[in-house]
Amino acid sequence: MNPESKFNVVLTDYGWPDLNIEHGIFAPLGINFTAAHCSDEEEVLRVAEDADAIITGYAPLSGKVIRSLRRCRIISMNGAGFDNVDPEAATEVGILLVNCPDYCFEEVADHAMALILSCARGIFQYDRRVRSKIWDYKSAGPRERIRGSILGLLGFGRVAQAVAARAASFGMKVIASDPFVPDEFLKTRGVQPATRQEVFAAADYLSIHVPLSPDTRKSIGKEELSGMKASAFIINTCRGAVIDEQALYGALKNGTVRGAALDVLEEEPPDFDYPLLSLDNLLVTPHAAFYSEDAMAEVRTRAAQQVVKVFKGELPDHIVNRSVLETGKLRMNVLPAQRS
């Protein structure tokens, strides 16, 4: 019998039509696998309280939930973002929080670039005009040549770097601000380092690539938007809450900025009566930048493999709460519960 045979893995939530990938990894090892669609803390605890490992996407794994998990040694994210999880609580009780930071960066960079181009070339507005029986190249307002325009990047992580490379092939000049990345590194990527304020002021297209944290929440508000060119577009493919949406609505409505393309909103799914969504100078996609069939298969495979690694006594690839390794409370080597 495999040493893993008594392990119990719970998938708290998922949006795909079958679980072939997960079963394909766990079943041959005799690992018990359960999948659910948890939307609140009670449901998570009901299915996962005794789990040895949790795989999750969006279900709430608050401090309260995490402190009630009796045996869990790894929370493996089916994705890069982990804002549904309290990392400090995981560290406190000795659970490894593991994510998959790089599985979809090509998709997100492509999506950001597609949104940039759609703004630059007026594609979404033109398509709306034609569908309302208007055939006029001037019907989406004045447009400027993309070559020579300025792309401002907030954040210069993996996605932003991939966007910069794409933008360069369109002849855009790329500037970026990231407090965690040295200027020298930006220069090696052909990107001009700038202050945050300079990025807002200079960008014809502002693309946001920061993690959601207490520091970045609503960090783009009225003041930042007022520092932008009236001809500029805002593109957001990271997390909706980094923008103050009320302020953005005002700015789009009164022409402080020209337009926005958002893959993410403060609330998802949004209230569809929300006036922001009916603006003509707004393009919205339903948090889809991460998605391709290839990326989905990759993240599901990798999230499950991280669990197996931990069960085998190996450290996983991408630990979010690395400080847990120093706490002396790491649950990694705890034996699984005896189950009849």
Next chain:
Amino acid sequence: MRVVACDPFITSDVFQARGVQHATRQETFAMADYLSVHVPLTRETRKSIGIQELSMMKRSAFVINTCRGAVIDEKALYEALKIGIVRGAALDVLEDEPPDFANPLLSLDNVLVTPHAAFYSEDSMAEVRSRSAQEVIKIFKGELPDRIVNSKIVESGKFRMTAASVSRS
């Protein structure tokens, strides 16, 4: 992306220099996930993309057209989009412009249409206006313009370029 292309007027070394795989027309239709059309409209290219060509394509493929609408047989494209022979199309150009807005092609969910706007930016408009006016001045100065479409006129002996301007009172 991996790029494959076909063009009867371009030699293989140009493809090679640009890192593009030189394919036959048929291979291009058969291989493309995204087929982008960039040919001039001539007697040979008019309606040159019809049901036969579309049927060679992957069902998952998209057709993108930014050259001239009439190179595609729009009835065939409509059928192909409707019954799933191809996945979608993005068209900046149509056979008739402005189109008859009752054209069912325009109401398909898997079609994106822009109103012959690919050429347009404030910069491109300023550039073309400056350059077309400058070509006129060149001629008045006795210089040959940059881009002569009917270049055999230079050999015809009827060339008006050096004719003196008419005196006006």
